[in-house]
Amino acid sequence: MVKVTYVSHDGDKTTVDAEEGASVMHTAIANDVEGIVGECGGAMMCATCHCYVDDAWTAAVGVRHDEEGEMLEGASAEVTERSRLSCQIKLTPELDGLVVHLPEDQI
Amino acid sequence: MSREPVVIVGAGQGGLQAAISLRQAGFDGPVSLIGTEPGLPYQRPPLSKAYLKDGDPEALALRPQSFFETKDVSYLPETTVLRIDRAAGRVEVSGPAGETALPYGQLILATGTRNVRPRIEGLEHACDLRTLTDARTLRDRLGAPRRIAVIGGGFIGLEFAAVALKQGHEVAVIEAAPRLMARAVSPIMSDAFAALHRGWGAELYFGQPAIAVDAGGVTLASGERVAADFVLLAAGVQPNAELAAEAGLETGNGITVDDRLRTSDPAISALGDCACFPDPRTGRPIRLESVQAATDHARSIAARIASGDDRAAYGAVPWFWSDQGDRKLQIAGYAAGPETTDTAISDTVVARFDTHGLAAVETVNSARVHMKIRRCLAAGEEVDLPQLEELAEG
Numbered sequence A: 001m002v003k004v005t006y007v008s009h010d011g012d013k014t015t016v017d018a019e020e021g022a023s024v025m026h027t028a029i030a031n032d033v034e035g036i037v038g039e040c041g042g043a044m045m046c047a048t049c050h051c052y053v054d055d056a057w058t059a060a061v062g063v064r065h066d067e068e069g070e071m072l073e074g075a076s077a078e079v080t081e082r083s084r085l086s087c088q089i090k091l092t093p094e095l096d097g098l099v100v101h102l103p104e105d106q107i
Numbered sequence B: 001m002s003r004e005p006v007v008i009v010g011a012g013q014g015g016l017q018a019a020i021s022l023r024q025a026g027f028d029g030p031v032s033l034i035g036t037e038p039g040l041p042y043q044r045p046p047l048s049k050a051y052l053k054d055g056d057p058e059a060l061a062l063r064p065q066s067f068f069e070t071k072d073v074s075y076l077p078e079t080t081v082l083r084i085d086r087a088a089g090r091v092e093v094s095g096p097a098g099e100t101a102l103p104y105g106q107l108i109l110a111t112g113t114r115n116v117r118p119r120i121e122g123l124e125h126a127c128d129l130r131t132l133t134d135a136r137t138l139r140d141r142l143g144a145p146r147r148i149a150v151i152g153g154g155f156i157g158l159e160f161a162a163v164a165l166k167q168g169h170e171v172a173v174i175e176a177a178p179r180l181m182a183r184a185v186s187p188i189m190s191d192a193f194a195a196l197h198r199g200w201g202a203e204l205y206f207g208q209p210a211i212a213v214d215a216g217g218v219t220l221a222s223g224e225r226v227a228a229d230f231v232l233l234a235a236g237v238q239p240n241a242e243l244a245a246e247a248g249l250e251t252g253n254g255i256t257v258d259d260r261l262r263t264s265d266p267a268i269s270a271l272g273d274c275a276c277f278p279d280p281r282t283g284r285p286i287r288l289e290s291v292q293a294a295t296d297h298a299r300s301i302a303a304r305i306a307s308g309d310d311r312a313a314y315g316a317v318p319w320f321w322s323d324q325g326d327r328k329l330q331i332a333g334y335a336a337g338p339e340t341t342d343t344a345i346s347d348t349v350v351a352r353f354d355t356h357g358l359a360a361v362e363t364v365n366s367a368r369v370h371m372k373i374r375r376c377l378a379a380g381e382e383v384d385l386p387q388l389e390e391l392a393e394g
Helices: A024-030 A055-061 A066-072 B013-024 B050-054 B065-070 B132-141 B155-166 B187-199 B242-246 B291-307 B367-379 B385-393
Strands: A002-007 A013-018 A050-053 A083-085 A098-101 B006-009 B031-034 B073-076 B080-085 B090-095 B098-103 B106-109 B113-115 B147-151 B170-175 B203-206 B210-214 B217-220 B225-227 B230-233 B237-239 B254-256 B268-270 B275-278 B319-324 B327-333 B341-346 B349-354 B357-364
Touching: A002 A024, A013 A024, A050 A055, A055 A098, A066 A083, A066 B367, B006 B013, B013 B031, B013 B291, B050 B132, B050 B155, B065 B073, B080 B242, B106 B291, B147 B155, B147 B217, B147 B225, B155 B170, B155 B187, B155 B319, B187 B203, B187 B319, B187 B327, B187 B341, B187 B357, B268 B291, B275 B291, B327 B367, B341 B385, B349 B385, B357 B367, B367 B385
Parallel strands: A002 A098, B006 B031, B006 B106, B031 B073, B106 B268, B147 B170, B147 B230, B170 B203, B254 B275
Antiparallel strands: A002 A013, A050 A083, A050 A098, B080 B090, B090 B098, B113 B237, B210 B217, B217 B225, B319 B327, B327 B357, B341 B349, B349 B357
16 A cells, blocks of 8 residues: 545645555545546546646656646646646555645646 | 535436536535446446456546545436436436435436447347446457457447457458548548558458348448457447437437537436537537536536526537557547548648638647647637648647
């Protein structure tokens, strides 16, 4: 199990236990965390699972790839250097304790 | 705010989204979600893509069981709606607990579609691919290499074909129309995907409807035989509009709704694959089979019911996707009608114009162009050919 903390736009924190290998998007959906939509189910066809990786975790999570960045151009909320599509972040033991911040909106 | 009960018929992605959006919008009356299938609501698109590869049903769940408890949504799986009693404002249902009636103030029809079963002799030899149960059967039967015939060269047939080819099966695709994905994409894109599938090893048959299926394969109208020991039927779907029609609601190509997604009875709305609605760009009645239409319709209807404000017309831009092999086909906008003019902007970008202007842009592995066009169409910005060429060059 890997712990992930989602911080809503209002600052509410939800910490859940995730399966290793699951994505940050899927973990949010499976645990009914609001603020992640994941409309296309992780096919990288929409930009509704946008999250901001916490400063402390950007190095461990790594950078987004080109196509992910292109889809993020269609994200509803502001895109920053810390923006990722959470369906593209797979949870590994190295990410135990990961913190991601959720945008104001996804649609 | 109204607190009258909302009943949602159909627990696919659109029906569930309506329940989610009602609660997000602060609606605090009773909400019931009725579905015919067992288990929790799940995503259908991966059934012809990721699920065929990984077989993981948990990855398909749209919401956990806890959602229905925390959001106080009454979920009734394995339940069929027998009749809508509009005069009494209730639906009569039959489920595991027997028959009962549910009162509604607002009814949302999200009944979706079912597979078309053309008049083909021996069709019982063919498998469907619409439900999780279908997909499980398909996975079980494809454990060993097979010669597969796919009846229907649309998105689902081709997505399946690409996965099956990759898994080492022999695949033939039989399409009654003269080209692949004829209802959904331009002839230019049809040709490009025909070349791709042939390159991956598929045999393609065009302009020949299948007339018979047996244990040894498929017979075409021309008399030609396509040998196969496994046949998939993927010849399209038809809307589930009977319940609405029997209740006296206007139907045609699905359940007819206005630009607020209301049926001919203002207490009843319809969404997603089963709903025929005015195209916000052209005003023409259209029916879309997509996640986008299902979820955007659901949000629009939920917002109207929760607020009681029906001033906002539905206006979302359609978008579609299909994963075939290593190609991501994305379509921004929607083009229909014989007057569509198609232009290849580059090898991977096709623009479709009609009398109203830019109708749709098809892209292959070009998310940047796709997202840009979606934004332009949503903003109502005119985009001409030189601008598209510049955009495609990036």
